[in-house]
C-alpha cells in the first residue's frame with residue numbers, strides 16, 4: 001500500500017474511534033453581536049443532566065478534526081436541557097472560526113463536560129472578574145450564587161457597542177468596563193471586606209495573574225484562578 005493510502009486509512013479509523021466517544025447536541029440559534037467579536041450560541045444538549053451543576057462547568061467541544069476547545073455554558077435550563085455560550089471570535093483560531101461558522105440546527109460534538117472547580121461560596125460575597133472570554137463564566141457564577149445580591153463583579157470589553165449590548169441583553173450586576181486598568185481600579189475602589197469576600201478570576205493567563213497580584217496587595221487572600229488562554 002502507498003504511504004498516502006495508509007495515512008488516509010489511519011485517519012479514517014481514528015475519526016471513527018473519535019466519533020464513538022463524542023456526545024452530540026444541536027444549535028438552536030446563533031446571534032453574532034453588533035461590533036463583531038462576540039457570538040452568542042443557544043444549544044440543546046439532550047443527554048446532559050444540568051441539575052447536577054454546582055460549580056461553573058465547561059464543555060470541551062470538537063472545533064475541527066482532532067481539535068478541541070473549552071467553552072462555558074451559562075443560562076442553563078435543566079428542564080429543557082438548553083444552555084448558551086458566549087464566544088470571543090475576534091481573533092483567528094480553530095475555536096473562533098468554529099463559533100463564527102455555526103448555524104441554527106447544526107450538530108455540535110463534545111468530548112466531555114467538566115467542572116472548573118469554581119463553586120460560589122455559600123454565604124459570603126462572590127466577586128467574579130475577567131475579560132471578554134469570561135462573560136459566560138461570570139454569568140454562570142452569577143446563576144449559581146443565591147441570592148443574587150451576594151454576587152458582584154466586573155469584566156472588560158473594549159468595544160463600546162458590545163459594552164452597551166451586554167447591559168441590554170443580560171440582567172446582571174456585572175460592571176462592563178473598557179480595559180484591565182479600569183477593572184483593577186474598580187475592584188480597589190469597592191473596599192470589599194477582606195474576611196467575607198471571595199474572588200473568582202478567569203480569562204487570559206496574564207490578566208488573571210495580574211489581577212491576583214493586585215488583590216493580594218489590597219490584602220485579599222480568598223482568590224480562585226482559572227486561566228483560559230495565553
Ligand SMILES: Cc1cc2nc3c(=O)[nH]c(=O)nc-3n(C[C@H](O)[C@H](O)[C@H](O)COP(=O)(O)OP(=O)(O)OC[C@H]3O[C@@H](n4cnc5c(N)ncnc54)[C@H](O)[C@@H]3O)c2cc1C
Pocket residue numbers: 058069070071072073085086087088089090091092093094095096097116132133134135136137227228229230
Ligand atoms: C475552562 C475554560 C472555559 C472557557 N470558556 C470560554 C468562553 O466561554 N468563551 C470564550 O470565548 N473562551 C473561553 N475559553 C477559551 C477557549 O477555550 C479558547 O482558548 C479560545 O477561544 C481560543 O481558542 P482559538 O482556537 O480560537 O484560538 P487559539 O488557537 O487557541 O489561539 C490562536 C491565537 O489567538 C490568540 N487568542 C486566543 N484567544 C484570544 C482572544 N480571546 N483574544 C485575542 N487573541 C486570542 C492566541 O493567543 C493565539 O495567538 C475557555 C477556556 C477554558 C480553559
